[in-house]
Amino acid sequence: MNALNISVSAKLYNKNPEETDLGKRILSKSIELMEEMGYEHVTFKKIGLAIESTEASVYRYFQNKHQLLAYLINWYWGWLEVKMAQEFMMLNSAEDKLKRAVELLVLPMDEDERIPHIDEGTLQRLVVAEYPKIYLTKEVDTENEEGYFLGYKRLCDTLGNLALQINPGYKYPHSLFSTVISAAQSQQFFTEHLPRLSDAATGRGAIVEFLTEMTLNSIQKR
Amino acid sequence: MNALNISVSAKLYNKNPEETDLGKRILSKSIELMEEMGYEHVTFKKIGLAIESTEASVYRYFQNKHQLLAYLINWYWGWLEVKMAQEFMMLNSAEDKLKRAVELLVLPMDEDERIPHIDEGTLQRLVVAEYPKIYLTKEVDTENEEGYFLGYKRLCDTLGNLALQINPGYKYPHSLFSTVISAAQSQQFFTEHLPRLSDAATGRGAIVEFLTEMTLNSIQKR
DNA sequence: TACTTTTTGATAGTATTACTATTATATTTG
């Protein structure tokens, strides 16, 4: 019995993977496989093998690999938002909430025991490595209509509203937080793989500091 | 006779496409095709057809589609840097140069007549739609060693140094400009396809303003 | 319990893709 359920648009699957054991195994193993060998190298055949079932079974849950990735990434944004909502209850100022939000975007995640079939840490690394691939396609407009990007949009809205609490006149809340969320991912990637594109040799703490400064300096009235 | 030559690492091609007519046709047509139908839907067979030659001919110039995309994107960053260097000569303050840099990243490009085989406007749109795909792969580390990302890195350095002229104590010049360059691309994409992720309904001017503000507010001593 | 529906496993098959290889013909260069 799940204490917690993350909502993902029904257009993101053929058959809801959260409802069956096989479905949960697909989620669990595809996160593992994709993080390990990279989205491009994963096939439904390999996933079938990993879940000790067949390619056809995976197709029964997801139309294709792209939809599966979109599902996982949406799940992640949804879960992050839940996590943030929980932590925000313990904080008072919008500024503190924004600071904590940046930390949650960047710092490594512990497993959430309420959801045993998803390893949030691995999923976070998967998101860092793959998230733009779900919208950088020629199908973006139709997929947008089907709710493929709702998770990301909601998270941007939530954070944007916090910014407006600090400065109701700030003109670019959506642009700022789509930038910050995206930078949170890419700075993690750059720190590991293309260090000349970051200044975070000292680790994730530096990324948090960079992003927090950038966020608060942008919002502040002056 | 080219008045201008953009340098791209020799690891980014099998045979230098700038040296032959067929090579230039490959560049020209692949920019067109990729922008039009999207990277995923392009094949070397289709490029072969478009240049009125064959698949095998394209393989003589590029090992695969990924390398071709990396070539085009590196060419673009190299070209942007040349463009910026030219324009910076007419400006005095580092701040003015940064402002102009942001405009060049975001505003539509005119064709550079010195390079007739490359349509810079189309290439810019291609970069907006595809640029993260060259580094978001499991091969990133080996490709990095081969110079696949030099163009991006150099541009970040150049802009980072301008920031340091304004505030020598600024701690995150690389992170800031990898973020700004990347945001320049993604905000263009979001404005067109996922408008809830931007506040630029009014067009590119708003993107320029957002990024300029963010950049200068981040750098400034306070 | 028996009966029906749904889910899964096993297998086969197809079109497309991403190459590699071969050879003949142009074209360029010395």
Place this chain on the structure above:
DNA sequence: CAAATATAATAGTAATACTATCAAAAAGTA
């Protein structure tokens, strides 16, 4: 002109991304 190189035309292969079929297993229902 001969020699070297570049290109065109074609063929072939392994892997991928599906679609389809059918029987066995499991689950839900009367």
